[in-house]
Amino acid sequence: MGVIECDGSNDMEAIMEIMNDLDWSPLWISLKTGAAATFISFFLGIYAARKTVKMAPGKKAVIDGILTLPMVLPPTVAGFFLLLLFSRRRPLGILLYENFDIKVVQTWLGCVIAATVIAFPLMYRNARAAFEQIDVNLVYAGRTLGMSEMRIFWTVVIPSAGPGIASGTILTFARALGEYGATSMLAGNIPGKTGTISQKIAMVIQDGDYATAGIWVAAVILIALAVIILMNLILGKRMKTVKRW
């Protein structure tokens, strides 16, 4: 992978050449990490939102602050704490490694944890906002009709909060996909293992390889755009059914 010359027709050929030898692993690692982090954040975020919605205002303010913190902190700060927590020289790291043979630092699991921590607040906050806008009478109606709390939640609240949950999920995925700061600290940039697209871009730019960086940038933009268009399509359909109450 060399620096390309800037003389017109050769550009395309040069890019094709780079594409042919391109290591596609960052794409798969990023997608996998994004999907896993979104999956975890989806349930954790909804669970946290459901709990905080029911809390008394004072307690809610504190808990909400803690849960939102990773979104406000610089990702490197979050990464620093994660590194401290999961380091194999510290209690949790030791416990995980010795009892379950789980390594977090410098592994794909580290990617997932870093991305989850950073992206989780987006899911949580969107879900909470969606829950808070639900007509509380719907929940009351479910209760008086003998529906269990779980059933009310999954069949009434979640579908009614659909648009908020869906946009939260998509934003979480987009954020997790592009996570850089915390990931680089906790998981590092091991090609084929923890080397995500964002880390790859940073690395090749450091090498001055703008062409490769450009390809990855284009890939990220395409994925992000596709995801957002998908979200709008889903929400567009849902809106028709949800809006009218």
Added chain:
Amino acid sequence: MQRSNDERKGNQMGLAVRIKKKLGDFCLDVGFQSESSRIGILGASGCGKSMTLKSIAGIETPDQGEITVNGQEFYHSDEKINVKPQKRKVGYLFQNYALFPTMTVAKNIEAGLKGSKQEKKKRVDEMIRTFQLEGLKDRLPGELSGGQQQRAALARIMAYEPDVILLDEPFSAMDMFLKDRLQQELIEMLSDYRGIVILVSHNRDEIYRFSEELIIMDRGAVVTSGKTKEIFANPGKREAARLTGCKNISRIQRLDAHRMKALDWGAKLTLQREIPEGTAYVGFRAHEFIPVWGERRENCIRVRLAGQAELPFEKNFYLFPEKEKADSCGEEEDGEERQDMQNLCWFLQKDKWRMLEDKGMPDYLQFREEQLLLLS
């Protein structure tokens, strides 16, 4: 009598509520008991009536007290009993119906049902027929009209076979035409229902039309309770008179067992019946005045027109009580008292207001003695 309760608790049909709950700037402190199956709760907005209803349903918890329905204790703070709303078998009709917006009508009706798929389907189909929702079962609530939503919400409640049905101001957000039709429809749909129905409303017409027994609430407390017709005929309390729609209420000074002075109207009134010692107010409904031309009669008041409003089927006159002449009323009123006087409302049906066109405004309005409400 009601099936499910007969099996469970014998024949103890009835409702007993005694609860306290801090509510903003006042304290809800209500207690009432009723054996009637059609109960109305009348009160102004924010008087705690809705909270009372929600406490019966179990979706709000009082600070303390007891709630017993059909002999079953739903809530008892001393004994730490607080039955979950899911277990109370109480149907609650919300003002906005609270139909689940993402479920079809059929799914909404099915939501509270237990049992096998076939049993549920059978019950849903039955409800759809009973409540004339054929052809609408696959629609979403947002695609239904107000009347259809009410029927769907009621079908959902009835499918669940509740022991009690609570109606929380179901008509307050409707236009007049729809309101009238849906009230009638609701009364008809509930006519076969054997359980207790409680209607909460700030509308006296709705309450009068619907309930056998009436509870009147004001600022978190029960003002009076009893048979609806009796309360409307004799509200007993000033607040009750006001809430049952009595437009004219005056403070009184009791002169003797049969005579009193209505301070806000500047009139002396003589009654055949005895005026009880504790009487503090007198009320008179706006439709009951007798117009008098010429000679003054007993229990008359001279009035001056202060304003009027014409409605489609009646005319409202707002009248200022004129100072009585010394010879007709005994002692002179002093100037200070005059300022406290209030306008009287006189409502006249369309057919009757025609006679004013011939004769002009009456010189006096006469209070019918039997219609004077003595209030405390």
